[in-house]
Amino acid sequence: MSDTIQVISRALGADVQGLNAVSHNVANLATPGFQGVRMLPDFANALAQEQRVQLQDGPLKQTGRSLDLALRGDGFFQVKRGDEVLLTRAGHFVRRADGVLATLAGDEVMTDAGPLVLPEQDVRVDGAGIVWQGDQRLAQLAVAGIAEPARLQATGGGYRYDGTVGTWNGTVQQGAIEQSNVDAAEETQRLIELSRHAESVQRAISIYDRTLDTGINRIGDN
Incomplete structure (x- = not known):
């Protein structure tokens, strides 16, 4: 797998993890004492994220x-x-x-x-x-x-x-x-942002795939 595909795949994976965290928060809007979670960069592993509990009253x-x-x-x-x-x-x-x-x-x-x-x-x-x-x-x-x-x-x-x-x-x-402590409005905003970013990443994958396919076909023509 090329470096470009790896970078794009990691970005899409991060979006999926973020969407899962938002879904978990929304599912617990009515759970007493629940502390919302966020996906944050894992600085010990540049390629990963970690789920962090958000401590807030x-x-x-x-x-x-x-x-x-x-x-x-x-x-x-x-x-x-x-x-x-x-x-x-x-x-x-x-x-x-x-x-x-x-x-x-x-x-x-x-x-x-x-x-x-x-x-x-x-x-x-x-x-x-x-x-x-x-x-x-x-x-x-x-x-x-x-x-x-x-x-x-x-x-x-x-x-x-x-x-x-x-x-x-x-x-x-x-x-x-x-x-x-989950804020429904904030989670809705995060859902919109992550969904849009995931759509952008999917478009980038599609464009890269077409570019790669065109390049391979041109090589074959030569």
Whole structure:
């Protein structure tokens, strides 16, 4: 394959990856706590791109429910699924049958006191993520700051992160759920731009193919 075809093919491949990222974002417009993704150049590999999670607060939906918690700032709740620790921004928590604070999927919400067994009555959660029953401190929610965003990878119902856990300087808001941070108008604009660019690349491939075919035929005429 010629260098020209390789360059054109890489450009078309990048457009396809970008369109897939836009489709993924649009599909999760209504997913609480979802963080949009972008395809960015992988500077360690000049021929590749990498999918990067875009850390940005989404709008809040006020619910007034005591176990609905939203994060502000680039932090993630830490939850435990079996022996694996995952991260999530979806703070619609529940009191599990055994009384433990958990996600809707049943994952244990991690705290500095281990599994948090909730009392029957409502609790108060302050801006630092400390859970109170009246004047009694029960635990502090484990919130991870993300020091290396490139190492954050989306997985089923959460995120995996094998990078350095930094200091989280945000706040917790009780009685609210964070919505997806995807901007529908921005995604529509990106869809239009990527589609047009992909069409241009396809035309370039067609023109190059005709030029190559003409050149080969002329050689044959000689």
